[in-house]
Amino acid sequence: MPQPAKKLFIDVLSGQRQPVPPMWMMRQAGRYLPEYREVRAKAGGFLDLCFNPELAAEVTLQPIRRFGFDAAIIFSDILVIPYALGRSVRFEVGEGPRLEPLDDPAKVATLASQADASKLAPVFEALKIVRSALDPKTALIGFCGAPWTVATYMVAGHGTPDQAPARMMAYRHPEAFSKIIDVLVDSSIEYLLAQLAAGADALQIFDTWAGVLPPAEFVRWSVEPTRRIVEGVRAKAPDAKIIGFPRGAAAQLPGYVEATGVNGVSIDWTAEPAFIRERVQSKVAVQGNLDPLVLITGGAALDRAVDNVLANFAAGRFIFNLGHGIQPETPIAHVEQMIRRVRG
Numbered sequence: 001m002p003q004p005a006k007k008l009f010i011d012v013l014s015g016q017r018q019p020v021p022p023m024w025m026m027r028q029a030g031r032y033l034p035e036y037r038e039v040r041a042k043a044g045g046f047l048d049l050c051f052n053p054e055l056a057a058e059v060t061l062q063p064i065r066r067f068g069f070d071a072a073i074i075f076s077d078i079l080v081i082p083y084a085l086g087r088s089v090r091f092e093v094g095e096g097p098r099l100e101p102l103d104d105p106a107k108v109a110t111l112a113s114q115a116d117a118s119k120l121a122p123v124f125e126a127l128k129i130v131r132s133a134l135d136p137k138t139a140l141i142g143f144c145g146a147p148w149t150v151a152t153y154m155v156a157g158h159g160t161p162d163q164a165p166a167r168m169m170a171y172r173h174p175e176a177f178s179k180i181i182d183v184l185v186d187s188s189i190e191y192l193l194a195q196l197a198a199g200a201d202a203l204q205i206f207d208t209w210a211g212v213l214p215p216a217e218f219v220r221w222s223v224e225p226t227r228r229i230v231e232g233v234r235a236k237a238p239d240a241k242i243i244g245f246p247r248g249a250a251a252q253l254p255g256y257v258e259a260t261g262v263n264g265v266s267i268d269w270t271a272e273p274a275f276i277r278e279r280v281q282s283k284v285a286v287q288g289n290l291d292p293l294v295l296i297t298g299g300a301a302l303d304r305a306v307d308n309v310l311a312n313f314a315a316g317r318f319i320f321n322l323g324h325g326i327q328p329e330t331p332i333a334h335v336e337q338m339i340r341r342v343r344g
Contacts, residue, residue: 013263022071210246
């Protein structure tokens with residue numbers, strides 16, 4: 001029997017350090033690429049692109065063709081779950097997402113108890129197309145938003161600087177807020193399992209707004225829901241490889257890793273390297289953490305920053321990435337410079 005091709009990205013999540021760390025970028029399918037902008041214009045609205053399997057597959061593959069990254073991440077959005085729960089979700093140009101706010105217990109009572117899987121079918125179809133087109137050595141990542149982060153948009157109806165509406169609601173109406181979280185946990189488990197079934201090799205849970213929570217609330221609203229998702233996915237897919245990204249979690253990362261059972265954790269550019277090496281990378285793979293702004297800067301500053309990331313983390317289980325998503329104004333030449341520097 002022929003052996004399946006080795007995926008370096010998956011090997012790292014399985015506990016095997018690689019001499020040259022595998023690499024990809026968060027938001028690697030995006031506006032910094034002219035070929036993406038072309039497809040985006042053809043698709044119409046942002047959600048139209050997310051829910052067109054052929055076009056979503058095409059933009060997922062674009063950065064792989066151009067840069068040869070070790071992993072592709074399916075082109076979608078964390079707010080497809082609220083959409084599948086029957087909520088109104090739209091994206092305004094220059095303003096980001098707009099949802100009907102769930103800002104009091106009476107409105108929360110109207111929330112569907114489970115997502116309509118048929119609304120998410122185009123995502124699974126896109127995964128199948130990408131999987132069949134990818135080199136067997138290239139990993140395919142599925143993802144969801146963590147319940148806390150998704151709930152912050154559902155409560156406020158849009159993004160806010162510190163997600164105060166959701167934080168206030170969690171204090172004022174913890175039972176109603178818990179209902180939102182519980183529905184998101186259950187829906188996310190089913191969504192991630194379906195992504196694995198459609199060809200995803202690994203999963204990432206994005207908790208972009210984890211860092212705004214005080215420690216006790218961080219455990220209650222970020223750690224615990226993520227733990228339940230990991231547990232729920234592994235109940236049916238025991239070998240599932242899962243990366244958590246509780247952005248801004250800082251000193252709370254070791255507790256997050258311990259409690260959730262993730263195989264790897266993504267770190268932002270503010271993470272303290274020695275702390276991460278000793279308390280986090282000793283337990284799981286680490287992914288990160290180049291500052292997206294130094295990628296825009298380029299030149300000697302970029303070389304120094306890449307070298308610094310490698311010096312800090314490449315001796316252990318490590319996946320090279322940014323500390324958050326790539327910015328639209330990033331020059332393609334700087335991405336190429338980063339790749340050459342990492343791969344030597």
